[in-house]
Amino acid sequence: MSDATKILLDESEMPTQWYNIIPDLPEPPPPPLHPGTKQPVGPDDLAPLFPMALIMQEVSTDSYIDIPAEVLDVYRLWRPSPLYRARRLEKALDTPARIYYKYEGVSPAGSHKPNTAIPQAYYNAQEGVRKLTTETGAGQWGSALAFASALFGLECEVWQVAASFEQKPYRKSMMETWGATVHSSPSPLTAAGRAILEQDPDSPGSLGIAISEAVEAAVQDPTIRYALGSVLNHVLLHQTIIGEETIRQFAKIDETPDVIVACTGGGSNFSGLTFSFLREKMAGKINPTIRAVEPAACPSFTKGVYAYDFGDTAGMTPLMKMHTLGHDFVPDPIHAGGLRYHGMSPLLSHIYELGLIEAIAIGQTECFESALTFARNEGIIPAPEPTHAIAAAIREAEACKESGEEKVILTAVCGHGHFDLASYDKFLAGEITDYEYPEEKVAAALERLPQI
Amino acid sequence: MSDATKILLDESEMPTQWYNIIPDLPEPPPPPLHPGTKQPVGPDDLAPLFPMALIMQEVSTDSYIDIPAEVLDVYRLWRPSPLYRARRLEKALDTPARIYYKYEGVSPAGSHKPNTAIPQAYYNAQEGVRKLTTETGAGQWGSALAFASALFGLECEVWQVAASFEQKPYRKSMMETWGATVHSSPSPLTAAGRAILEQDPDSPGSLGIAISEAVEAAVQDPTIRYALGSVLNHVLLHQTIIGEETIRQFAKIDETPDVIVACTGGGSNFSGLTFSFLREKMAGKINPTIRAVEPAACPSFTKGVYAYDFGDTAGMTPLMKMHTLGHDFVPDPIHAGGLRYHGMSPLLSHIYELGLIEAIAIGQTECFESALTFARNEGIIPAPEPTHAIAAAIREAEACKESGEEKVILTAVCGHGHFDLASYDKFLAGEITDYEYPEEKVAAALERLPQI
Numbered sequence: 011m012s013d014a015t016k017i018l019l020d021e022s023e024m025p026t027q028w029y030n031i032i033p034d035l036p037e038p039p040p041p042p043l044h045p046g047t048k049q050p051v052g053p054d055d056l057a058p059l060f061p062m063a064l065i066m067q068e069v070s071t072d073s074y075i076d077i078p079a080e081v082l083d084v085y086r087l088w089r090p091s092p093l094y095r096a097r098r099l100e101k102a103l104d105t106p107a108r109i110y111y112k113y114e115g116v117s118p119a120g121s122h123k124p125n126t127a128i129p130q131a132y133y134n135a136q137e138g139v140r141k142l143t144t145e146t147g148a149g150q151w152g153s154a155l156a157f158a159s160a161l162f163g164l165e166c167e168v169w170q171v172a173a174s175f176e177q178k179p180y181r182k183s184m185m186e187t188w189g190a191t192v193h194s195s196p197s198p199l200t201a202a203g204r205a206i207l208e209q210d211p212d213s214p215g216s217l218g219i220a221i222s223e224a225v226e227a228a229v230q231d232p233t234i235r236y237a238l239g240s241v242l243n244h245v246l247l248h249q250t251i252i253g254e255e256t257i258r259q260f261a262k263i264d265e266t267p268d269v270i271v272a273c274t275g276g277g278s279n280f281s282g283l284t285f286s287f288l289r290e291k292m293a294g295k296i297n298p299t300i301r302a303v304e305p306a307a308c309p310s311f312t313k314g315v316y317a318y319d320f321g322d323t324a325g326m327t328p329l330m331k332m333h334t335l336g337h338d339f340v341p342d343p344i345h346a347g348g349l350r351y352h353g354m355s356p357l358l359s360h361i362y363e364l365g366l367i368e369a370i371a372i373g374q375t376e377c378f379e380s381a382l383t384f385a386r387n388e389g390i391i392p393a394p395e396p397t398h399a400i401a402a403a404i405r406e407a408e409a410c411k412e413s414g415e416e417k418v419i420l421t422a423v424c425g426h427g428h429f430d431l432a433s434y435d436k437f438l439a440g441e442i443t444d445y446e447y448p449e450e451k452v453a454a455a456l457e458r459l460p461q462i
Numbered sequence: 463m464s465d466a467t468k469i470l471l472d473e474s475e476m477p478t479q480w481y482n483i484i485p486d487l488p489e490p491p492p493p494p495l496h497p498g499t500k501q502p503v504g505p506d507d508l509a510p511l512f513p514m515a516l517i518m519q520e521v522s523t524d525s526y527i528d529i530p531a532e533v534l535d536v537y538r539l540w541r542p543s544p545l546y547r548a549r550r551l552e553k554a555l556d557t558p559a560r561i562y563y564k565y566e567g568v569s570p571a572g573s574h575k576p577n578t579a580i581p582q583a584y585y586n587a588q589e590g591v592r593k594l595t596t597e598t599g600a601g602q603w604g605s606a607l608a609f610a611s612a613l614f615g616l617e618c619e620v621w622q623v624a625a626s627f628e629q630k631p632y633r634k635s636m637m638e639t640w641g642a643t644v645h646s647s648p649s650p651l652t653a654a655g656r657a658i659l660e661q662d663p664d665s666p667g668s669l670g671i672a673i674s675e676a677v678e679a680a681v682q683d684p685t686i687r688y689a690l691g692s693v694l695n696h697v698l699l700h701q702t703i704i705g706e707e708t709i710r711q712f713a714k715i716d717e718t719p720d721v722i723v724a725c726t727g728g729g730s731n732f733s734g735l736t737f738s739f740l741r742e743k744m745a746g747k748i749n750p751t752i753r754a755v756e757p758a759a760c761p762s763f764t765k766g767v768y769a770y771d772f773g774d775t776a777g778m779t780p781l782m783k784m785h786t787l788g789h790d791f792v793p794d795p796i797h798a799g800g801l802r803y804h805g806m807s808p809l810l811s812h813i814y815e816l817g818l819i820e821a822i823a824i825g826q827t828e829c830f831e832s833a834l835t836f837a838r839n840e841g842i843i844p845a846p847e848p849t850h851a852i853a854a855a856i857r858e859a860e861a862c863k864e865s866g867e868e869k870v871i872l873t874a875v876c877g878h879g880h881f882d883l884a885s886y887d888k889f890l891a892g893e894i895t896d897y898e899y900p901e902e903k904v905a906a907a908l909e910r911l912p913q914i
Contacts, residue, residue, distance in 0.1 A: 389570030
């Protein structure tokens with residue numbers, strides 16, 4: 011323990027390697043399959059989409075991978091990020107628990123997403139790529155890639171889910187300020203987008219559709235590559251900088267977490283925070299409960315099936331074994347756009363199946379209530395995604411008040427809500443409700459899972 | 463020098479006193495005058511507006527004032543703030559200069575304003591005040607006071623300049639998230655507001671008008687006080703935490719600034735950064751050029767007169783000797799709303815008259831161009847106000863490229879631009895132009911200066 015509010019690391023203490031959890035797992039995750047042959051996908055199959063350096067990270071069996079010096083240089087613009095002790099929140103909750111949160115909103119793009127956008131831009135630039143394409147839901151990932159592309163001299167083209175494009179015009183402005191081009195998705199620029207628009211000219215879009223568009227745009231030109239902001243092994247790998255820092259920060263104050271809670275959409279924020287602690291747990295050094303928190307309206311862990319499915323709506327990606335609600339399931343329009351993804355990282359799904367982590371689903375009104383309590387005590391206004399983690403942390407702290415336990419709770423506030431205040435407006439006006447879990451819609455989508 | 467990107471202080475190294483420059487000046491600033499008697503205003507005259515602790519700070523002759531422990535506790539949520547070496551910007555400009563910027567956008571409200579909002583809320587709460595009223599232009603100050611009020615259990619009512627209220631709806635949402643009430647100004651809620659609306663129902667408002675409304679609302683109830691976000695001595699005092707930290711950060715890397723540039727609206731950001739360096743300069747220890755940067759459309763230093771004038775439009779405040787463009791001058795609608803104030807801090811005006819600092823005015827297109835260069839290299843998207851400082855720093859760095867001088871340039875990025883992206887949109891669309899200096903409008907306003 012310490013009497014500090016922020017536990018900081020000096021730049022010289024910043025980790026210089028990412029942690030790859032795969033070699034430490036009791037068994038390896040199932041491989042991705044080619045959608046045509048149903049055979050495991052090899053590095054060459056991925057080459058039209060990603061640079062070879064990232065493909066090799068995707069399949070690496072090394073436990074640690076050096077972070078390039080050029081990437082460390084950019085990380086230093088905001089990293090190491092602070093670990094906060096939420097003293098005011100603890101006081102407001104009158105809990106004996108000690109609550110810590112790792113805050114990633116200090117990055118220029120406002121979330122944890124630049125942790126992987128920077129190395130992705132770097133490796134692409136190294137291999138002579140001219141332009142990156144991607145999708146964005148809440149806007150956090152598109153902003154991160156626009157920022158990263160600006161720093162490494164790449165063009166950047168972003169397909170932003172139409173609902174978010176309308177609701178958050180300033181995310182587009184932010185990306186354009188960094189020099190990117192932004193389209194509303196579905197767009198008439200791709201076959202995938204045109205097919206959706208033909209069926210529904212007013213489609214609100216989905217992450218799956220936007221991924222189809224960005225992938226289609228990338229594979230048509232050898233100087234263009236695609237970049238994905240979550241789900242894949244190399245993305246989770248890059249995010250482990252979060253947990254590697256947090257482990258060092260906890261060591262500084264001689265604390266050990268009893269419970270770790272973090273939100274999951276595609277899984278990169280959760281994995282980034284927890285994989286380093288999972289390593290220590292698997293080694294028998296610590297024994298925290300590690301719990302994923304997903305939105306009740308898009309609960310891929312707690313309600314989805316564990317099966318091979320596509321990562322996108324149009325079925326252009328390899329088949330991945332993961333928790334899924336069906337590749338063409340379009341979640342209700344909750345405000346946590348970053349958590350509206352039909353699937354879950356295959357690696358994280360595998361870890362869940364191994365019983366190493368738990369999962370719960372929380373409705374959005376409880377999340378916004380928790381966010382107000384958080385903002386009015388800690389100051390920071392969180393993005394709708396991490397309000398799920400905050401709600402779970404508050405549940406734990408309140409249970410400690412009941413039981414008298416002095417648990418150490420760790421969570422991640424993976425981004426600020428400066429571009430999400432329209433959601434707060436609606437909540438304050440009483441216009442936000444919870445969605446019923448769409449059981450029938452999911453059942454129908456699951457019937458359309460590819461046959462393996 | 464150091465090879466770090468961010469020069470950080472630990473919480474334990476945070477200054478515990480504010481610096482009061484007044485006793486170190488060769489002569490004291492002229493006193494504020496009562497608008498009726500034209501006699502110097504005493505503490506009792508200010509009691510309906512401010513708590514006694516702040517009034518005593520306003521007139522203090524102590525060189526250092528202890529920061530209360532409760533205020534230090536809140537400062538620790540984001541302070542000490544980072545001092546950045548702008549390595550990527552230097553490289554992009556190909557300059558031999560070394561550019562440093564102190565970044566205040568890390569505060570929950572996104573600017574330097576909480577440095578004074580927190581102690582103002584604290585002292586008011588200590589003296590039993592129930593509610594604070596204030597004005598806000600760009601929205602930074604209102605956000606800061608809403609945040610501070612939430613933390614000290616005070617109600618908060620904000621009059622936001624109508625033009626900004628329309629352009630930046632999410633500033634209102636942010637204030638409401640922290641529990642504040644927000645009105646567009648001019649409003650029908652006050653006599654001052656109604657008088658303006660009668661003349662012009664579509665008035666875009668001004669800081670001077672909003673101040674009149676907030677003051678009027680405060681003086682009518684003894685449990686309500688008013689809070690001002692700039693201009694006054696106690697506000698500048700609180701902001702010296704910025705310079706006190708920066709001095710310690712420069713000492714850590716054994717650097718000394720040759721040029722310090724910072725933007726000025728009411729003067730609190732500039733004073734916060736520079737007063738500690740001015741102390742060292744007056745003591746003969748260092749000799750930097752210290753330069754205020756104001757907008758060409760509202761140039762109180764470079765075009766205004768040094769005279770007694772009102773702080774607000776309706777003439778409700780004491781008369782203060784300051785650089786002014788006339789209390790009823792309404793500046794053109796430049797995007798740096800925080801710099802659209804007719805006057806300048808009396809203390810800073812006095813320091814300018816003493817020849818201790820310089821001033822220049824820059825047009826907004828050069829500022830936005832500089833902001834894009836900054837954002838695409840350093841990542842941070844600055845608020846429109848500090849783009850003036852960045853433009854001046856870039857001018858200096860480019861002069862160094864010409865001359866070959868390795869000058870050390872220090873500037874302040876006093877806030878992020880997350881709520882100002884509509885301005886960036888306009889700039890990217892080519893819709894932002896410079897305004898001619900409104901010579902005739904100022905001349906007319908100056909004819910209406912109060913007679914002393």
